[in-house]
Amino acid sequence: MNNGDLHKRVLKSGLVAMTLLAGAAVVAVAASGNSGGIDTTGWNDPHKPFQIYGNTYYVGTDQLSSILITSEFGHVLIDGGLPESAARIKASIEALGFKLTDVKAILNSHTHPDHAGGIAELQKGSGADVYALRPANEVLISGKAAADDPQAATKGSGIPKVSRVWVAQDDQQIGIGSIRMRAIATPGHTPGGTTWTWDACEGSKCLKAVYADSLSPVSSGKYRFSDHPEVVQGFEKSYKRLEALPCELLLTPHPSQSQMFERLDKGATNTEAVKDADGCRKYVATAREALAQRLQTEKQGR
Ligand SMILES: [Zn+2]
Numbered sequence: 001m002n003n004g005d006l007h008k009r010v011l012k013s014g015l016v017a018m019t020l021l022a023g024a025a026v027v028a029v030a031a032s033g034n035s036g037g038i039d040t041t042g043w044n045d046p047h048k049p050f051q052i053y054g055n056t057y058y059v060g061t062d063q064l065s066s067i068l069i070t071s072e073f074g075h076v077l078i079d080g081g082l083p084e085s086a087a088r089i090k091a092s093i094e095a096l097g098f099k100l101t102d103v104k105a106i107l108n109s110h111t112h113p114d115h116a117g118g119i120a121e122l123q124k125g126s127g128a129d130v131y132a133l134r135p136a137n138e139v140l141i142s143g144k145a146a147a148d149d150p151q152a153a154t155k156g157s158g159i160p161k162v163s164r165v166w167v168a169q170d171d172q173q174i175g176i177g178s179i180r181m182r183a184i185a186t187p188g189h190t191p192g193g194t195t196w197t198w199d200a201c202e203g204s205k206c207l208k209a210v211y212a213d214s215l216s217p218v219s220s221g222k223y224r225f226s227d228h229p230e231v232v233q234g235f236e237k238s239y240k241r242l243e244a245l246p247c248e249l250l251l252t253p254h255p256s257q258s259q260m261f262e263r264l265d266k267g268a269t270n271t272e273a274v275k276d277a278d279g280c281r282k283y284v285a286t287a288r289e290a291l292a293q294r295l296q297t298e299k300q301g302r
Contacts (some may be wrong), residue, residue: 044085049092053269054202059092061085071177074104080118100126104176107223109213109253113159120160131168136192140165149190153221188235189214190204205271208246208277214253215287217294226298239284250279
């Protein structure tokens with residue numbers, strides 16, 4: 001399908017809006033059974049790009065994060081938003097004085113269309129290679145959601161196909177110039193969900209940055225997490241991995257999942273102001289609670 005079709009399909013269905021967004025507020029809407037009333041066009045509203053800290057910049061849209069990490073010898077981009085976000089992300093990179101063609105690696109949190117939909121276009125514009133854990137690599141190449149994705153039944157869950165996808169291993173480091181990106185498998189929200197960590201550096205002062213993948217237990221169709229103990233175990237493993245990570249600068253696929261704009265868009269980059277050693281643990285605590293509630297709801301519905 002072309003990008004326009006996907007967009008129309010995404011806009012058409014309130015269910016898609018409900019299930020693809022992973023923010024806590026939206027999970028609450030889903031739990032109440034109200035799938036309407038979400039203005040999905042807001043996902044792609046522009047947001048002024050800004051320096052988060054040191055070599056790490058926000059180049060995403062108003063509700064979909066995209067993170068640029070720069071070095072003298074090439075940049076890394078994490079997440080590409082929706083298919084129609086790609087043009088905005090390119091414009092944001094350029095507004096900061098960087099070039100899309102200097103992006104040498106594109107990484108992804110998870111393969112839902114609101115985070116991976118723009119990657120194909122951004123890859124075309126940059127010539128970058130894409131790195132992904134299994135089985136996310138297969139989704140990026142085929143453009144089709146994994147059968148065991150809790151949201152596989154969502155209409156319009158596919159993405160424009162990505163080429164040159166290299167398989168990264170759990171805990172592997174990927175180097176671009178002086179940047180070292182580490183892949184951490186955090187399954188649950190999707191089977192191939194990946195958290196990325198790196199050192200965000202302002203001169204010699206560095207913060208342990210973590211782009212923590214969505215951990216929300218959201219599904220579509222008749223899917224029940226209680227029927228999939230391996231997915232619940234995946235969530236548990238992901239929580240433990242994230243809690244154990246050195247985590248001083250937490251970033252998330254939806255800015256609202258961790259109040260990124262409120263915390264980080266201060267017009268200046270200040271180590272003490274942006275540093276929060278508890279960020280990942282707080283993020284996990286919210287996710288644990290959401291899964292417990294979800295399993296409880298499923299039990300009551302039995
Ligand atoms: Zn998602």
